[in-house]
Amino acid sequence: MEESNLTRRNLLASTTVLAAGIAFAPHSATAQTTVRSGGQSIAIYIPEESDFPYEVTRTETEWRTHLGDDDFVYDILRRAQTERPKTTDLWREAHDGQYLCRGCDLPLYEGHWFQPLDKGWVFFHHAIPNAVMFGLDGPVPEYGQAGMALNTQTAMGEIHCRRCGSHIGHHVPVEGMFLHCLNGTALKLA
Secondary structure (H helix, E strand, C coil), rough: CHHHCCCCHHHHHHCCCCCCCCCCCCCCCCCEEEEEEHHHEEEEEEEHHHHCCCCCCCHHHHHHHHCCCCCCHHHHHHHHCCCCCCCCHCCCCCCCEEEEECCCCEEEEEEHEEECCCCCCCECCCCCCCEEEEEECCCCCCCCCCCCCCCCCCEEEEEEECCCEEEEEEEEEECCCCEEEEEHHHHHCC
16 A cells, blocks of 8 residues: 555554443543444544533634644544644654643653554553543545445544543554554644
8 A cells, every 4th residue: 555545544444343342432412423334333432522521621712722723633633533644753753751632731641652663653552541531433535445334343442532532543453462543643742
């Protein structure tokens, strides 16, 4: 696959689905988009649509002000989009200290848990305890998965900040390891 067509969602779609026993992020009727496929319902979590009582909440205008004028950043953190590979420098090497949620400054990852991989995203073995929650995500046509139906074979474990609900990345098998595959855009260094 050519690098220009490689996206994290392409990588993730080619991997196996997480075990059904994973605990997913709490959601309410307005925190999800439910898709029926093959007789199954799959709830896709969208931070922007959530009414879950996070510790840090903001209106859309407040989020846009906090995150800056870049719609790209807002779309990743609040609309659960995924950055193109190698669009931030955080993927290249581990940094000492902690990686924080760009949405609320909650410490999420420690630098010594970083896994270097030449895929273009930031990989960690695990998060700081009680820092992230899991939701569901599925194929996205804008990232090269046009025509793929959402079902239990294409659903992916999505990682969210437990304090503000921002979309951080996915939990997936990569090169024989289950790793947190993250948007560098969603993180900042302490």
